[in-house]
Amino acid sequence: MVNEPLKGLRVVDFGQYIAAPGAGQNLADLGADVIKVEPPTGDQARGIGHFGAAMVRANNRGKRSIAVDLRAPAGQEIVRDLIAGADVLLHNFRHGVSERLGLGPDALLGRHPRLVYGFVTGFGTRGPSAYRVGLDIAAQAEFAVMDLTGPADGDPQRVGFTVADVLAAQALTSGVLAALVRRGVTGRGGVVETSLMEAVVHAQAATWAEYELSGSAPRRRGNGQALAAPAADLVRTRDGGAVVVSAYTPQKFAALCRAIGRPELADDPRFASNPARVAHRHDLLAVLHATLGRLDRSEALDLLRAANIVCGAVRRFDEVVDDPDVRASGLIAGCGDGGTAPTTPFSLDGHRPATTPPAPEVGEHTHAVLAELGRTQAQIAALAATGTVTGPVPHRKETATT
Numbered sequence: 036m037v038n039e040p041l042k043g044l045r046v047v048d049f050g051q052y053i054a055a056p057g058a059g060q061n062l063a064d065l066g067a068d069v070i071k072v073e074p075p076t077g078d079q080a081r082g083i084g085h086f087g088a089a090m091v092r093a094n095n096r097g098k099r100s101i102a103v104d105l106r107a108p109a110g111q112e113i114v115r116d117l118i119a120g121a122d123v124l125l126h127n128f129r130h131g132v133s134e135r136l137g138l139g140p141d142a143l144l145g146r147h148p149r150l151v152y153g154f155v156t157g158f159g160t161r162g163p164s165a166y167r168v169g170l171d172i173a174a175q176a177e178f179a180v181m182d183l184t185g186p187a188d189g190d191p192q193r194v195g196f197t198v199a200d201v202l203a204a205q206a207l208t209s210g211v212l213a214a215l216v217r218r219g220v221t222g223r224g225g226v227v228e229t230s231l232m233e234a235v236v237h238a239q240a241a242t243w244a245e246y247e248l249s250g251s252a253p254r255r256r257g258n259g260q261a262l263a264a265p266a267a268d269l270v271r272t273r274d275g276g277a278v279v280v281s282a283y284t285p286q287k288f289a290a291l292c293r294a295i296g297r298p299e300l301a302d303d304p305r306f307a308s309n310p311a312r313v314a315h316r317h318d319l320l321a322v323l324h325a326t327l328g329r330l331d332r333s334e335a336l337d338l339l340r341a342a343n344i345v346c347g348a349v350r351r352f353d354e355v356v357d358d359p360d361v362r363a364s365g366l367i368a369g370c371g372d373g374g375t376a377p378t379t380p381f382s383l384d385g386h387r388p389a390t391t392p393p394a395p396e397v398g399e400h401t402h403a404v405l406a407e408l409g410r411t412q413a414q415i416a417a418l419a420a421t422g423t424v425t426g427p428v429p430h431r432k433e434t435a436t437t
Contacts, residue, residue, distance in 0.1 A: 038383045039066025044215075046070065046123040047114075048098065049138075051078045053171070053197055054155045054231065055127035056094035057204025058211065062123065064379045064388060069098040070117060070404060075425045077102065077397035094204075095394035096376060101405070102398030102425040105136055109423045116408045118143060123151045123211055130156050130165050140226045151214040153227035155203050160228065174199035174231035179239065179253075186257040202234035264312035265291070269349065270323045276332030277349040280323065280339065283309050287344060294342035295326040365389070398426030 041062055046069040048059035056071070056078070063069040071078075078095075080087035101117075104110040115137075118124060124143065126133060133139045133154070140152045157169010167173075175181050175193050185192035210227035218224050236243070242253055245262065253261060260266035263283040271277050282291040289301040300306050300322065305315040312319055327335045332348055339346040348354075355361060365387055368378045372393035379387045401424050405415050418424045 038386045040383065042066035044068070044122040045120060046125060047072060047117050047121045049124070049126035049128065050094075051127065052080050053090055053094055053200035054203040055125045055153075055207065056090075057201060058153065058155075058207035059098065059125050060094045060096060061204065061208040061379070062211065063097045064391070067123070070121075070400075071095055071098040071100045071395065072105075072114065072117070073100055073102045073397055075102050075104055075398070075422060081397065092370075092372075092374075092394050093376065096370065097392040098395055099400035099404060100395035100398055100426075101401045103401075104423050107421070107423045109418060109421070111137060113405065113408065113418075113424070114138070117404070118147065118150070120408075121147075121150065122215070123153060125153050125207070125211075127155045129168060130160050144224060144226070148223060149218060150224040151211055151218060151227065152224065153207050153211045153214070155207050156228075156230045158232045159230040164232075169231050171197040171199040171231065174235050178232055178235045179242075180235055183242070183253060183255050185255055187255055189257075191255065198238075199231040199235045202238050203229055203231050206234045206237070259316065262313065263309055264316045264319060265323065268316075268320060268323070270320070270327045270335070272328060272330055272332040272335050274331040278327065278332060278335050278339070279347050279349060280327075281345040283312070288312070290342045291339075291344050294338055294344060295323070297322065297326065396427070398424065401426030 044062075044067045046059055046062050046067045048056060048069050048071045050056040050059055050071075051073075059069045059071070076082070078091060080090040101113075103113055105114060118138075124138075126138070128136075128138075134142075140154075143152060144150055156165070157173065158164035158167055172193060175198065176191075178199075180198065181191040181193055184194055206229040207227065210229060214225050214227050245253055249262075258267055258269040258279065260283075263281075265288075266281045266283045267279055268281075269277050269279050280291070282288050285301075288306070289298070292298050292300045304311065305318055306312050327338070330338065336346060336348055350358075361367065365382060366377050366380065367375050368388045368391045370376050370391055370393050374393075376391060378391055381387070402415055405418070405424065406412075410418070415424070419426075
């Protein structure tokens, strides 16, 4: 990678599934040496078929895996040595587990005051749900994401990807980077804490404000914004496709009316103001379906784009994979396993990774990391014999160079 702003930093990542490993992945993409500490059986996601394999592949590229039994005293000693040389620690243990393992923030920061200690839970650590098991779907359900997703007359629906986990990973990343910046000034690390709950509630800040301003709870409505029209409204096209349209300012609505050949609608009392259009959304959508709906998807998009109207095609995921803007952005990097993957969602000085190593196998780097910690080959063999560590045995030539 041309730009590796975190090169030279070491991250010890105890995360499983998505939220904590996703933060570790972000740091790895920025050049950090991320050591994934797994139990001998591996990250739990490794045991749930393609669903879990996708999690592992997406959130662990370029990390080094060491498989250690944290219940064994010798395993705990290995982890203590790893942490002693680390800049950042990440985990998503259930609340209270890190303390039972001797990995709580108070104990570690007392010994390593420069350590940035980051973790994510399901529901935070201060309220009545602190000790509950938390997964993405529970956060989507309990904090209104599902209630606000789906048609008004249908069942609540989950967002089509693990939005709570992903948001929590981004929140944890931001907090860790902020703590590293502060450490550069003060020399002091600290504790970064977030949760799936905090991530999804924070993401709904505008909805929170809407509730306070309107005095009524927002309701699921499918497409379309509750307080603006047309805004995120969907129109089916002649070829079976669909487009979404937003044109709710006076200028944009007038431009939309001209584009569809109905300029007089801008002065129609039903549509002359945003509140009027919201009140008569059904009539407005009927007009849009009668005009844009006579076109193919590509034709509707061309017409709307020519008028500088905010619009978008409703596309399948395979269309996104082949999108020329996605490809031109440099977002997609080649993986060492022959596939591709999205890397950092931003460029730095115009650069981001063009290639990325694949996710490691369970314990793939156990021997190499232990050698870096000063364990001899005989000691490593003894640890492996007791099941304290697992991992492939290196070739003799590789052993001689470690």
